[in-house]
Amino acid sequence: MQYRTPERLQGIVLDWAGTVVDFGSFAPTQIFVEAFAELGIAIGLEEARGPMGMGKWNHIRTLCDAPAIAARFEQAVGHAPTDDDVTALYERFMPLQIAKIGEHSALIPGALEAIAELRERGLKVGSCSGYPAVVMEQVVARAREHGFEADHVVATDEVPNGRPHPAQALANVIALGLEDVAACVKVDDTVPGILEGRRAGMWTVALTCSGNALGLDHGAYCALPEAELADRRQRIEAQFAPSQPHFMIDTIADLSGVVAEIDARLARGERP
Template sequence: MMTYQQPQQVQAVIFDWAGTVVDFGSFAPTQIFVEAFAEFGMQVSLEEARGPMGMGKWDHIRTLCNVPEIAERYKAKFGRTPSDEDVTAIYERFMPLQIEKIAEHSALIPGALEVISTLKSTGVKVGSCSGYPKVVMDKVVELAAKNGYMADCVVATDEVPNGRPHPAQSLANVIALGVSDVAACVKVDDTWPGIVEGRSAGMWTVALTCSGNALGLTYEQFKQLPADKLQAERERIEAMFSDSRPHYMIDTIVDLPEVLADINRRLSNGEMPQSS
């Protein structure tokens, strides 16, 4: 007879990339959407482009094209609402632009390297996944390695049958890393599709409110925000995340160690991610 034994501590942390470990403010993906649409004579604002962030990029473009205001702009220009073929055309313009621009926003988020080094030194595995397809991810990974960051596993959105908010990318990490139980995993992300992904995979989830897409500021701008303005922004972003039900919400990756200590405490008390 085999007895199910609940994990007692975290075995792996699965990180998103842009807005989580690299590219404070998540500028690389968003700026390119604006530019790709512009090449088709279409105006899409940075704020609009940030809306579906976290999804795979083709799905992101499809979602943007479904926004009534954007669909109307497209119709005014081309006489029809965007078809899947039109989405693919925009996506195919987006990809080379993305690869070209990725280096401009490849800096590691302050404190990320220290947190991840500590995890690795304590035997916790470091997984990762992204809304980027593999052709972009390869470049992101190469640039991060030059800055000293190497994840134990990288899963791009086009390496699984379904991208976020489906759980496939996180679960591919579980398999590759040899983790014994999904409840021993923590998904860290700055977007709601990434949090739903972790939730759906049966993991603990940690939403980052200030380093990513939702705040959309540079590190310097974030640091200069007056306390009352920062608090108001936190509350706005926490409300945005609430439906995805993250277990924890913190400003940036720097605040992760305390969260992991709390998850270890909860696991050793018999708590599971699905029960809260």
């Protein structure tokens, strides 16, 4: 048998918050602020956004490892944050997250149309998230009400290692029966999510404006003067650059042209 580069895409793996739902990725970030506040520890929304894309326990561990937050934690609690403290914060986070998920469940404008076009091209639609399964159940149910249902969903606690490891992306490849990782594209609004796709051997598309990096709701995004938006976009692209996404676009609504370009590159024999 001889290896042949696939001639066109077969599947796509979509992130959820900031990619398909929740423009600005507010549901996970605001809850981190509230969970820390219950212990008397103030963290800002921008601080909470820092490790976005990781599994939530690891996200909290990373926040607690930040020197400024660790110092505030020690002042409030009386000792440096341990793994047990991280677990306790995670357990505070979970019910808050489940309770709030409905407030940030709207689909990102243009998502349904973009995904419908992918399906018309014959692509299977997988998905994964930094949310654990118990939260994903709520996210998936809300998205279904709005008209979107992925062919497969992998939560962060359903694999041995979450992002930036490739396990969730590869679990989608297996479940969807895709023949080659080079025939798959990962779409995400976070650096860990892009690294996940790169390490899985997929094409990758970073979303610069709909998710965590810009951190604005859709109305605020649309209201930005073009010059300011261009400046912010440039800074976000610089943040993504070390993870080496193959493409960077504003939102999932712009995905069609990228998919066509990937198909053209595959037809020329190129790989991710």
